[in-house]
Amino acid sequence: MQIVDYHTLREYMTEVQVKLLLGMVMGIDTPKSLFDKQLQIVGLTHMLVLSGSNISFLVRFFQNIIPTRNVRYFTMSTLIFLGCIPFIFGSEPSTIRAVIMATIPLIASLSSRASQQLHVIILCGLLMLIFDPSYLSSISFQLSFAAVIGIAIFDQKELIVENDQNMAKKYILGTLRTTLAAQSLTTPIIFYHFGSISVISAVANLLVSWTVPLIMVMGLPYILITSQFPQLGHFLSLPLRYIMQYF
Numbered sequence: 001m002q003i004v005d006y007h008t009l010r011e012y013m014t015e016v017q018v019k020l021l022l023g024m025v026m027g028i029d030t031p032k033s034l035f036d037k038q039l040q041i042v043g044l045t046h047m048l049v050l051s052g053s054n055i056s057f058l059v060r061f062f063q064n065i066i067p068t069r070n071v072r073y074f075t076m077s078t079l080i081f082l083g084c085i086p087f088i089f090g091s092e093p094s095t096i097r098a099v100i101m102a103t104i105p106l107i108a109s110l111s112s113r114a115s116q117q118l119h120v121i122i123l124c125g126l127l128m129l130i131f132d133p134s135y136l137s138s139i140s141f142q143l144s145f146a147a148v149i150g151i152a153i154f155d156q157k158e159l160i161v162e163n164d165q166n167m168a169k170k171y172i173l174g175t176l177r178t179t180l181a182a183q184s185l186t187t188p189i190i191f192y193h194f195g196s197i198s199v200i201s202a203v204a205n206l207l208v209s210w211t212v213p214l215i216m217v218m219g220l221p222y223i224l225i226t227s228q229f230p231q232l233g234h235f236l237s238l239p240l241r242y243i244m245q246y247f
Helices: 006-010 015-026 034-041 052-065 071-089 093-108 114-131 133-137 139-154 167-194 201-208 211-228 230-246
Strands: none
Touching (some): 006 015, 006 211, 015 211, 052 093, 052 211, 071 093, 093 114, 114 133
């Protein structure tokens, strides 16, 4: 169900900003435009939807603000947060799939052995295919599954780094590492389906990935409040517009 009318949002934002907002926050697919082609060229198409990668960036943001360094509490807090995502952003199949793909590596990370993590991820992937075999032909499922496998293999750094007070540095390096790990296996799939790849995708992801959780966290309250109090739309849209303009 659409919470707010498209034309109401267009009163305060550009067409591209509305596309970003509805895609990232609500998972709503808007009509294709030149902007979609531009995102494909720089390797950012996956950010235009409520995907596993976007949820991963949101989880990383959440991880950095959790006031604990106890791994067990940290993991439980993050899992609870992931469980709330379908209730907050909607329970569309693509959202559920993205949450599952973001949850698997977090649960698997409790194991210290990479091989065990891979076993858990592969088993969960097979169970999802048994539940719905049509996932096998879904490009989004292929990309999400490949990204999770890539992260499990190549991004083995601990989620919590003790005595690391430079949160900005930790976030930037962690995001870059995760992006490169995910792209190691998603790049061949992208080339197979679309016939091209972006050589600057890693740089582009690093430059804009920090905006994704902000757009998601700020975007939903904006949509909800604006739907009830349209007169507040201009004021509430100001920070969002600047962030999306940067994107």
